Amino acid sequence: MRPKTVFACQECGAQAQKWMGRCPECGAWNSLVEERAVPAGSEERRYSFVPAGAGARLYAEVDSVAAERLSSGIDEFDRVLGGGIVPGSLVLIGGEPGIGKSTLLLQAAAEFARTIGPVLYSSGEESEHQIKSRGDRLGVDGAPLYLLAETCLERILEEIVRLQPALVIVDSVQTVFSVKLQSAPGSIGQVREAATQLLFAAKSHNIPTFLVGHVTKDGSLAGPKALEHVVDTVLYFEGERHHAHRVVRAVKNRFGAVSELGIFEMTERGLRPVPNPSQMFLAERPADAPGSAVLCSIEGSRPILVEVQALVSTSSYGNARRMAIGIDPNRLSLLLAVLEKRAGFNLMADDVFVNVAGGIEVNEPAADLGVAAAVASSVRNRPIRPGTAVFGEVGLAGEVRGISQAPLRVREAVQMGFFRCVLPSGNCAPSDVPDTCELVGVRRLGEALDQLFD
Ligand code: TYD
Ligand code: MG
Numbered sequence: 001m002r003p004k005t006v007f008a009c010q011e012c013g014a015q016a017q018k019w020m021g022r023c024p025e026c027g028a029w030n031s032l033v034e035e036r037a038v039p040a041g042s043e044e045r046r047y048s049f050v051p052a053g054a055g056a057r058l059y060a061e062v063d064s065v066a067a068e069r070l071s072s073g074i075d076e077f078d079r080v081l082g083g084g085i086v087p088g089s090l091v092l093i094g095g096e097p098g099i100g101k102s103t104l105l106l107q108a109a110a111e112f113a114r115t116i117g118p119v120l121y122s123s124g125e126e127s128e129h130q131i132k133s134r135g136d137r138l139g140v141d142g143a144p145l146y147l148l149a150e151t152c153l154e155r156i157l158e159e160i161v162r163l164q165p166a167l168v169i170v171d172s173v174q175t176v177f178s179v180k181l182q183s184a185p186g187s188i189g190q191v192r193e194a195a196t197q198l199l200f201a202a203k204s205h206n207i208p209t210f211l212v213g214h215v216t217k218d219g220s221l222a223g224p225k226a227l228e229h230v231v232d233t234v235l236y237f238e239g240e241r242h243h244a245h246r247v248v249r250a251v252k253n254r255f256g257a258v259s260e261l262g263i264f265e266m267t268e269r270g271l272r273p274v275p276n277p278s279q280m281f282l283a284e285r286p287a288d289a290p291g292s293a294v295l296c297s298i299e300g301s302r303p304i305l306v307e308v309q310a311l312v313s314t315s316s317y318g319n320a321r322r323m324a325i326g327i328d329p330n331r332l333s334l335l336l337a338v339l340e341k342r343a344g345f346n347l348m349a350d351d352v353f354v355n356v357a358g359g360i361e362v363n364e365p366a367a368d369l370g371v372a373a374a375v376a377s378s379v380r381n382r383p384i385r386p387g388t389a390v391f392g393e394v395g396l397a398g399e400v401r402g403i404s405q406a407p408l409r410v411r412e413a414v415q416m417g418f419f420r421c422v423l424p425s426g427n428c429a430p431s432d433v434p435d436t437c438e439l440v441g442v443r444r445l446g447e448a449l450d451q452l453f454d
Helices: 075-080 101-115 128-138 153-163 188-205 224-228 277-282 329-342 365-380 406-415 445-452
Strands: 005-009 032-036 090-095 119-123 145-149 167-171 209-214 233-238 245-253 261-267 270-273 292-299 302-314 322-325 350-356 388-390 420-424 438-442
Touching: 005 188, 032 188, 075 245, 075 261, 075 270, 090 101, 090 188, 101 119, 101 128, 101 145, 101 167, 101 209, 101 270, 119 153, 128 145, 145 153, 153 188, 167 188, 188 209, 188 224, 261 277, 277 302, 292 365, 292 406, 302 365, 302 406, 322 329, 329 350, 329 365, 329 445, 350 365, 365 388, 365 420, 365 445, 388 445, 406 420, 420 445, 438 445
Parallel strands: 090 209, 090 233, 119 145, 119 167, 167 209, 292 388, 322 350, 388 420, 420 438
Antiparallel strands: 005 032, 233 245, 245 261, 261 270, 292 302, 302 350
16 A cells, blocks of 8 residues: 655644645644654554553542752753753753753763763764763763764664663754654654654653754744643753854743853853853943943843943934844834833834844843833933843823832942932832832833933
């Protein structure tokens, strides 16, 4: 019998019986590729974490297990993982090529092997010698670290069963292919098969497993939807490789807080954790420059001060340009409209550029007031009063809305030498905030702007 084929969308994993120019699920163009269908219920499709025949169990009869965590030996990495590596968990680490995924994982692998147990590092991208020479640079020595240059999924699984390591790393999931499928390595079918089989191996042997995933131009992991729901945790390298530091963010975590950040610096001897990110993000801030505001954002569980810069200049072309790096462009458009309508600014004929310094992304509504302040400062060509940090959400009516964890933000600002915070009046009740800091509560955007300039 001729093997049955299906057409699978390489973007979202949707399947269709015939080829189409556009995926009916996600709308991507030209993304359907022919793959061999695996019949439902066949041997290859039967994955389960419990022995066959075991039925449903009563909630009360299931033992609760204390959430055990294994340290990767790198504290910033443990932090993004939600406090360490959970046994049997499957973690996907995404990022652009050259950003430092292999470096971080090799460092973690070496530490883990030294302190906890043997690690299997399987690479489909580099030879053992290449990995070794990188390891020499990173100062990896005699730890029980097994290297495997292999792309065949079945061989990798065999090695996992044979070695029974304490940690498995697969770099990258897009290079792995199963001989059971006929589609090319990197296609959605292969990537999903690899992730599912490795998940099964991780859960049934209780071995934590890291998958490296490459990112496509538009910023998504290749086959993102197909992988994100399979894995327990998704970590993502943010920013650009041209910056010396690297931000790793948890975008999904079944065992911890999402949007937790780990911040590293790339040195000639690998990635070094950055102990004080606020200090690093503010290090090159120009003093007394118009268009610069310092805001305090909460990323995961910690407050971080960042500088947001705006440049507003008369547009020389017919239609004004708006560009946002590090904040959501839609949020910027909204804030510009509010500034225009509620605070009397006229920005229609101006180009507006906004950049969050240091390549970090700030997606919290609490950043609104900082962004609006930076734009206003650039338009008026006047610097914001020195020593002032600002945060608050801005509503469409021009009101400044309360935000979460204000005392935490104020304390971080004080620690970094700020002595004045402009914040929503609803957050102004002083609760264990150092009294060296003047708190200026505001209700409306216009009022906030009045308070920000001399
Ligand atoms: P790499 O981990 O290979 O990136 P990825 O696996 O995400 O593709 O990182 C490679 C970059 O990091 C490369 O440009 C060189 C740089 N690097 C250092 O600066 N210092 C080091 O110690 C190492 C190992 C790499
Ligand atoms: Mg790599």
